[in-house]
Amino acid sequence: MIHKLTNSIRWIGLAGLFAMVAISCEREVSDDAVLATFPNTAEVYTDNPVGLTDQFFESFNPAEGYNPEAFDTDDTEAYLGSSSIRLDIPAPNDPDGGFVGGVFSDRGEGRDLSGYDALTFWIKASRTAVFDEVGFGTTFTGERFATKRFGVPLSTQWRKIIIPIPDPSKLTQESGLFSFITGSESTGGVGFTIWIDEIKFESLGTLGQYRPAILDGDDITQEGFLEVPFQLSGLTQTVNSESGEDITVLASPSYFNFETSNSEVATINETGLVSVVGIGEVEITASIGNDVAAGSLTLNVDGGFNFAPGPTRPAEDVVSLFSDAYDDIPVSRYNSFFEPFQTTLGGVVQVGPESIIRYTDLNFVGIVFNDVTFPAEAVQPVNATGLTHLHLDINVQEELQPGDQIKLELTNYGATETVGSFTITTDDLVSDDWASFDIPLSDFSGLTDRNRIGLLLFNSEVGANNPTISTIFLDNIYFYTE
C-alpha cells in the first residue's frame, strides 16, 4: 500500500515537471503569434462515427415530439463499407414522438472546415419520400453558422446529397457537423426507413455561381420607426452543382456581411437585426465574401411608431383576444377571409417587439374564436356571462369622411346563434391616431346570450357593397369585468 502510494506520488511529481517544461516551450512558440488551428477531419460518419461525441446522435427535445428511438445504425445496409445510419421515421401519432431530429457534434473543440466547400452524404429510403431538413452548423449551444437544406427528395436508390458551405472561410472552428429534422409529412403519415452513409466534408471544386440573397431576394421598401427593430429574414445561399442543379440553403446571418447606407438612421448587427436610430432613409444590403446578395431593405423613418395606449386593467379581470399586454386566448383566425364577399386583407403585423392588427381593403372582417365556423380550427368560444365590457383601440389610416363608420358585431354560438351590434361613427374616430373604446356588452343590441361568444366582426359598409373606411390599425382587443 505504502509503496504504491509513494510510487504514484513520484509519478505525479514527474508529470508535473514535464508539464512545466511543456508550458515553457509553449510560451516561446506563442511569441511567433501562431494562430490556434483545429483539426480538419473531413469524415463525420463512415462505418462508424468519426470524432463525434460519445452520445453520437443527440436528439432534439423528446418533450417537443422528437423521437429518440427512431435513430440507429444498420449493419445490413451500406452505400460503402459495412454499416449505415438508419432512421425509422415514425407516424405522427407515435407515442415515442412523431418525428426524428438531432445533431452530431465534434467531440473536441471543433473542426477547421475552411478547406472544404460542401458537406456530402449518401441517402436512400424504403420508399420515395422527402427528407425535410438537413445541414450542419447546429449544436445545442447555438447555430452561429447553421446551414440548412430543405425538402431533399429521397428515392429507393442511393443518392449523393450536397449541402454547400455558404462561405467556407467562416468555418475555422465548427462543432455542429450534421443535423436534421424529418418526419412522415411527405408520405401522408406513413412510417418509412431512411439510410444515410458516408457523411463527410469535401472540397468538390465543381460548385459555382454562388448567389446569396436576403429577404428571399426581394427589394423591400417600407416605413421604419424609431427604436422599432427589424429582423432580416430569408437569408439564403444558392449554388450551382456539377449536375447543373441549383442548390439553395438557408444560411445563418453570421455568414453575411451587412451594410447600412446611413448608420445615423439604422445600424445592423451580426445577427441581421436592424436597429432604427434616426430620422431619414436607409438601405440595408448584404454580401457573402465578394458576392453581393440579392435583395435589400429600404426604410423610410419619419419618427417613432405611435403605439396604442398600454392597457392598465389587472389581468385577472381580462379575457384578451389580441394584446401584447395580456396572454391571448386561442383564436383560430385574426382575418376570417370569409368567402366570397370579404375583400379585407391583412391581419397581425409585427412592429418591432410588439404586434398590431392591420386591415386593408376593408369591407368586413372577423376575428374568429369559436368551434362552429371553421371546425378544423376549432377553439373555445368566450363565456362572457361574467364580463361587462369590450375594449379596443382603433387607428384609422386615412382621412375620415362624414358618414364613415365601423359596425362591430358579436356573435354568440348558443343553441341558436344570436348577434349583437354596436356602431362606431366617424365622430368617435381619429385619423392617424388611436381612439380607445370601452363598450358595455349590454350596448350590443340583440346580443341576448353571452355564454358562447365566438366572433367579432368589423364592418365598414353602409348598405351593401358600399364600404367606407378602408385601412385601420387595431390593438388591445379584450373583454373585461369592470
Place this chain on the structure above:
Amino acid sequence: MKKVKYKLILGLLTLSFFSCDLDETQEVVTKNNLVWSDEFDQDGAPNPENWKFDIGDGTEQGIPGWGNNELQFYTDRPENAKVENGVLVITARQETFQGNNYTSARLTTQGLFEKEYGRFEARIKLPFGKGYWPAFWLLGVPKTINVDGEQVLEEWPAVGEIDIMEYLGDEPTTVFGTLHGPNFSGAESISKDFSLENDRFDEDFHVFGIEWSPNRVNYYVDDVLYHSLTPEDVDEETDGEGEWVFNDRPFYIILNVAIGGNLPGNPTPETEFPQRMIVDYVRVYE
C-alpha cells in the same frame, strides 16, 4: 545552298520533337508559330478585318432555327457582341426581337481568315444554366463541284465541321469536341466529352484547342489532350462509310452562343439571362 541546309536542320528538329511527344496511343503535333490572332484589345465592335456577323434566326440562310430548332435571333448589336476590357463578350439575352424570344451573336472569320491545318485555340469563360449552348468551332470552305453537269457549291456536311469546344449550360463541368463529315454528321458525328474533376467552365477561363495536321485532329483543354482522331477512327466509327474531309480545304472560325433547341433543350424559368461567353483571345499557330 544555304537555304537547303537550314531547311534540313529544321526538318531534323521537327523530327526530334515528334519523337519526344510520341507515345503509344496518340501523336502530338506541336505548332508554336503564331500566324493569326485576335487578342480583343480594341474596345468597341469586333475588328471587322477579322470577324463578320451571321444575322437572324437562320431562315434567310435556309435553315430556320439554324438547323437545330434554336431559339435565338443573332444580331450585330453591341448588346449582343462587343469588345471591352481586353475581351470579346457575346451576350445572350431574353427579349422579344423580330419574333424571337432570345437574342445572341455569332461571329465568323468566313472570307476573312480561312486556313488549312494548324493549332487553333481560344481562352474562354462560359455561361451556365439549362438552354445555353456556346461553341468555338470551324466550318470547311465549300468547293465548287459538278452535279449532273451543273456547277454547285458543296453543302454541309460535305464541307466538314470541326467543333473545338461545345458546352451545355446544365453540365457546367463538361465540354465536348466533335468532327462532322459525310456519313458522320449530326447525331452520328464523332464526339468525345472532357470533364473537369474539381473545377467548372463557368467560373474561370479555360483554353480550348485543336492541333490539326494531315490525317489528324487532336483536341485539348488547358494542358490536357483528350481526343485524337484520324481517318482510321472515322472508318472504324462509320464502318468505312465516313469520308475524311479535313485534308483538302481551308476552314474558318465561328464563335457563338445558341439558346435552346434539340441539343441543350430549351431554357427553364430558372435559367438566368442575360449571360455572357467571354473570349480572351483566339490564336492560330502553325
